[in-house]
Amino acid sequence: MDKSFAFLKTNNQPNRILSRALGKLLDKGLVSAVMAPGITNGSDLPMPVLFTRDEAMESCIPLAPAAGVSAAVQAARIGRKVKDKRVAVVLKPCEVRGVIELAKLNQTSLESLAIISMECPGRMENDAYLAKLSASPDLPDLYLNDSSLQDQASSTCLSCDAFEPQGADITIHLFGLPVMEHIGISGMTAIGNELIEAMDLEKPGAAYDQREAMARLREKRGRAKEELFQKTGEILKNPDQYLEVLGNCLGCFNCRTACPLCYCRECVCARESFDRDLDDVSNRAKKTGQARMPAGLSMFHMTRMVHMSHACVGCGQCSSYCPSKIPVADLFRTMGQQVQNTLDYSPGRDPEEPIPYLRFKTEAGS
């Protein structure tokens, strides 16, 4: 499919202008709804909001540098329910990957979704964002143009080199562009191109050369990622460090709730059969004089890794949700990387690529 590229003039208000462009899709009836980060009910934290009228788009912050929750789950719900209408969803690249993984798990269908994603500068942790926002209300726009602000993104985002969206219908280009003047928009699929047509964009003489900016960022974040994986790999292997880090786990299961990929209706770990028998705990206590309760949390985390590490898209929500500030995402991503390498699998790469554990059919021999 031919890619189309166009500019959107931003007049120092990239979020607002982009919202209006999205509003045109609603206005022209090309999509029945738009789901994008926005603020409602007086709260300042951007949450996925479903817009159905273009005038409501004023509260939309499509490029918000924060995400209260992973929009992947919400987009998946739309894709699952909505059949004969089209809904545009604005997602971060990790969320796109999440939706694609969920589609493989039959939890959604990509057919009715028009996925709009952006080159992602990262999101800030919710509390950091809110604190900053009270000092500078223009934060969502300023953030896009200020690399020192971007360095305050969450640790997951700072070590994420998968910031370019894959599998989206429309990509919004930010890196290496003067975002306060204009941003770039590309249609990646036929649907994407059709929607872009409706946005009334200006056709550029030539596309910006983003390569240098991209490479710089990739190098920086890639290095951070390697360092993180190195450090976290040590933690996982070293019982002392592991226990020190995970010893803070409360067993609240927030990480599981936050995870866009934990699609089970009710987690197997939450069930009574999973509870560690009290006799076990007291046996352990007898040996060393003490045993921590609740017990079995290693089993919980490892079970989650067994189930989902091959599919971890690295969104970092689990860390953000953790009341004990355990770097769950670091642990999960590090393990995920190792498992994914072994299985030669990259989550969210291609909706047609089967989940690695289903690939047995094509294999033969020993």
Place this chain on the structure above:
Amino acid sequence: MEYIESGRITLDRSKISQKVAYHDPCNYGRKSKEMFGYAYYHEPRWILNKCTPNWVDLEPSRNSQYCCGGGGGLMLTTLDDQREYYSRRKIEQIKHSGASLIVVPCHSCHGQIKAMAQKYNLPDIQVKYLWEVVADSLVVE
């Protein structure tokens, strides 16, 4: 056979002490089977066994016996090179058996093997007809 069986002649199994090998001529075996439906494999061996305990078959034997290289009238021709060439397997077979006496009931094979033993430098090998062996073992009272 009848004579031996009925006791009309008696054979002494101890007279021949050397190692003996038996060759199946095509005329008594393959050809006989094709023409008359019966191959004489068993009978000569039965007789030979009455003459000496120390005998072996040339391997392969019977229906798969190697050609002596002198059949089909080749003996009477001047094609000596061919005779020599086609007998090489036979000679190897004889060498392999380790026998010093080859029993050959057929006159054609007899002449051929005898001549070829000379050509292939096996002068110590004796070649005898079956009747000669019988005669050698005969107990004369």
Place this chain on the structure above:
Amino acid sequence: MEQTTQQTDLVKTEQTDFDKEFHPNIVALVCNWCTYTAADLAGVTRLKYPAEIRMIRLMCTGMIDPRFIVESFLRGADGVFIGGCHPGDCHYINGNLKARLRIGGLKALLQGMGIEPQRLALHWIGASEGTEFQKQVKDFVEGIRELGPSGFGVYDSI
């Protein structure tokens, strides 16, 4: 499957030092059709194999939930040995291939947690391969003995 959970509980039998030698706790998960038959054959032909293994018979290696392996290690197993039918021989058509994939992923995971990959082994052992069963189990147990105790059980303290 709940049944199997109970069976893996056997593993937590405490380590005793009845001998100077290290006697590892080893769980063997074997498929009913091929490897169990091979083990049986090894038994009736009086091939001696290490007594350290605790054999659990499953209908198919394809039914092994990786969770049980993790749990075995957490609860003090020093090694997990899995025996299934040769590819193509599986009574359930391809359960063994499914197991291979799953265990491949799990191995990476366990390695990331500091468990030596040798502690988890998957072997194809056909019904008539009593000697093969003996050899593989022997080699496996020897390997574990060399590695020493797993120490992974510490992770279970939270």
Place this chain on the structure above:
Amino acid sequence: MSKPGRFVVAGAGISGVRASLDLAETGHEVVLLDTAPVSGGILLALDRQFPNDHCGMCRMLPMLDRDQSKYFCMRLGMFHKNVTFMPNTEIKEIGGGPGDLKVLLQSWSAKVDPDLCNGCGDCLEVCPVSLPDDLADSLSLRKAIFKPGPNTSPSTLAIDPDSCILCGKCKEVCQTGAITLGPDYEQTLEEKVTAVIMATGVEYFDPGDASMYGYGKYADVITSLAFERMLSSSGPTQGRILRPSDGAPAENIAWIQCVGSRNLRLGADHCSGACCMFALKQAGLSMEKGSRPTIFYMDMRTFGRDWQKYLDRASSSGLRLVRCRPHSLEARNGGGLMLSYSPVPGELIDEHFDLVVLSVGRAPGWKGPDFSDQDGVLVTGGSKRLLDISRSLVSASSVSFRAAMISGSPVQAEQGDSITSQRVKVKSKVLVVGGGPAGLSASLALAGQGISVVIVEKNDFLGGNVSQISDAEARERIRELVRDAEKNQDIEILLKSRPMEFSGTTGNFQTHVLDQQNKGPIIEHGAVILASGGSQSTLPASLVHPKVMTVFDLHRRLDDPEIKEKDLNCLVFIQCFETRTKEKNYCSRLCCPTALRSVEKIRSTHPESRIIFFYRDIMTPGDLEHLYTRARELGAIFIPYQTDIPPKLILEKEQVVVEGFDPYLGEEVKFKADLVGLGSGLGPGSGHELAELFGIRVDREGFLIEADPKWRPVDSGREGIFICGLARNPVSLDEAVDEGRAAAQRAMRLVYNPQARMSVSTARIRPALCSMCGLCWTVCPYFARYPGSKGAMEVDPLACQGCGACVAICPNHASVLEVQGD
């Protein structure tokens, strides 16, 4: 409805086991006997079998109501509630008539009580008798008291009454008192036997008797059966390939094919039917162990399903094939053998081999009394003809069905089960797609058991496409089947129709059948048999010429008076014409016999004409071999060709010229042909379409794929859907009829009881937890999952085999294996 029948099955080899299980699964009682102390027959000695080098014998165990049988490796033995196995037993006399036979059985005393013997083996050490082990085909020795199989259950020893000298030493050392050297035999009389099935198997040629290739003289010449044991890790060499003479590793190994078969000198004018594949398998397995194999063959008979592909695989991985019959073998000093052979005229090659394996041919081999002429006694194909595993099973199922028909209508659900298991209602109706020979025979078989059948046929006539090309005799047989089907009230026939929509679960399918006006009924049925048949391949347009036709057309045309009177100076047959190659890589089985039959016909009208065959391998397995022999006697000339230089057809206006290379003459040959017959093969019909509709697999060439090529030949992968006839693979008319009956047998076991019993251990879904992610759907190897209407996956209870794959993949344990009543 009637009471269950009672059957005696003689021979517990694979055919006997299949027949017994078939009858047992449909509620009948079976006495299975064997002269051996264990069941299993020859297969106990074969670890892996062609054409996939896999075992999987256990796959022939019942898949429905599995709790009636013990569920473990079949090498340990076969157990089913309705089958009584009597070892060391043979039939002495049969009296009475069908339905009420009196069968006198004689059993040798086992002398070892299986309940007491623990297989400790102390007796093996004291037994003074040593003799060659039959199981290892004399490769090793055994005692008079011995282990009858590598691993049998119970693990009892047995005493061979022929070699035991009754010295009593074993009795002295036996700690469990299991050994009694009591009376020699006892007799039992089985009364009211419905039918007797003879599945007595085949015998292997003994090359020692004919002193062939130095067998018995040279230790390094062994039979293929002995080699099989050498490959087995439970065999005498623990799976290492060694020279028996000195125990050195054997690297160069030669197989000599057709030892004791296809040998007119030995009066063996038959092909053993499986040795080519057997040798290919052994050669392939030996290559895995580092050997270099060479097979000396006459024709590589890869005529079965996927066999050609198996050959291709073997040759591409380094197997050497030499077309020639070796001349002789000699022992060599320092071990090994020297093999002399002459691959082309005038050239003699001596080659050293460490081991020579004689592919010993099989022959029907029952030496006991022959009851086959008696009414009520049926003989399986495996003991009449020489079949591979899958054909033996097809034949056994076919025969067991015929036997069951003697007892009349099927057995109904018995009351008062010991096992509490749930039941599933099933429809006692079977849909048969295709009205050719296979479909018709399946339908007639089922209707004969009172099951109603609907035949859906796309043509406006019954009999199938193949009936159009068969010869007069075959056509008459098909017409007979058609007449019987049309008369039968239990058979509904829908012509010019096709199945359009298919849904439901095993035992309760719904199929919408449409006619040409797109109207038709929705049929509710318990099972479906796909017998959509096939047809002869059409010749490419470039070959349209009045003198060129397929061998089938030619064979038929020979009856035309016009051809009979014509001058035919030269007829040329080109076999394997564009088949057994890349595009159509399978043997069609019928071209060779048909072309060879034509020779006799041609000779009757044109005694002087030249008949030339260009061929790759003449495929005349079993008794068909005499067609080949006869054709040669009648003066047909056979010229082999290689696929890289096929004979050329030059079409001119008036004549056709065939050019080729004759390797025996070593030169090009040219024939002006008056008629050319092309063995262009058969192809499947609407396989792809049906496969898609019914959710089953189809191969590259369009043939439907069976669940297992050996053990479940007429099952599709999905329970309740069965496949047979040309839609599955090229078959002869007899084979199509057999396959039809075998498919009917498989369908029968599902629908005979309107209340099918679920197996005790099946998967279940906990709907509240199911997220419908479909992982279980994908991993289920039995198609036993489907998305239910209530927002959760559902299990097809009759198709589920309880393998647990779904349980392991479900992250949520929404899928669980449940054992009922436990």
